[in-house]
Amino acid sequence: MRLHFALNGEEIACDAEPDALLIDVIRDLGLTGTKEGCAVGVCGACTVLVREVPVCSCLYLAAMAEGAPVWTVEGIAKRDPALVECFVEREGMQCGICTPGQVVSAFALGLEHDSATEEEIRGFMSGNLCRCTGYVTITEAVRSYLDHR
């Protein structure tokens, strides 16, 4: 089927199977920042925004995004470069595999809740799993990003 959506702010059209998952469509378009980790919606590495809300692109049917704005880590890094800076400055990463998902979720939190408390940050980012950092530096990076906005 023919799909149309606004990927990172740009109107695109592409062909996809009716049951294609959004992650595969995005990656086939060359945007490989979005990672498939667990493939069952648990780890958060594949997080993207659809209609400005974070979703697991590994479970999200691409056809459900027809006509919608979709943002991946590549677009978000351009939409708000300060966010990536905060992750770099605070060293909110080690191996990096979870980082795209962390960045997208942090951005989504910023869209709705600038003054989130640490507990609210941890709640919103829960399920963006990181097996390296222990979350302290990630939470600090998000805090510093929210303060920055």
Add this chain to the structure above:
Amino acid sequence: MTTAEFVKPGTLDEALAAMTRPGSMLLGGGTSIGILLKNRLIEPQTLVWVGALPELSGIGIDGDGTIRIGAAATLRELARSELLAGAVPVLPDAAGRIGNPRVRAVATLGGALVHGDPRQDLPPVLLALRAQVDIAAGSGTRTAGLDGFYHGFMEVALGEDELITGVAVPARTAWRDRYSRFTPGSEDDFPTVGVAVSLRVGDAGLVEDAEIALGGVDSRPILAAEAAHSLIGTEGGGAALEEAARVAAAHCEPGDDARGSADYKRKMVGVWVRRTVAACLSG
């Protein structure tokens, strides 16, 4: 994958018409279906997406206090609904603790009810609330109690031509409702044991009516009617509470799995029935 067609109906009638195509399957948010599709546990020919259907959306309250929630409402909408927080706080509380924020943003109430995994959180909560399910088919509509909806593991009493349009929860006047999800591993796990308790408490402090529903401890979510009954006419503590906990634990048939042995789950049913009833009565 074998799916030949994705249909996005604009109206309920269009959705019902699309469901008559061979091999059709309803799609809410796809958080369960996505996994089943990937593993080829299902091979629908047509996916009918009802997750964005306006007639299935919205959360409202009738003049008599009946709470109505559309089947396409997401768990995130439930969790954040001020109307629900006021009218039936146990629902947003339970919905807001399911899975993770990304799943809640997409998963729908309809999907949460029909998926039929006995470990899910909303079915026991809605069972204890005596929720009614509104169902539409090409031939007309019907309303059914959620009690009787769950037949077995991932088996629900819904015809192939039927879809859920919404859920109605009776007014909560004088009722107190609580839900406990016990996750000894990680908070984002499915619960080892889920216990929903609804009590109607009279002015004299006596329990006049009661429901206890359990998740994760049988092939389907279940009502522990006898256990609930043992609380009626009492203050809900002491020997009556011990009896309710004992009867509930004896009533369920848990299995061994990664979330605990059958024996452990049975014991935890007793513990969490006690705690949840006590929490209900304390405020």
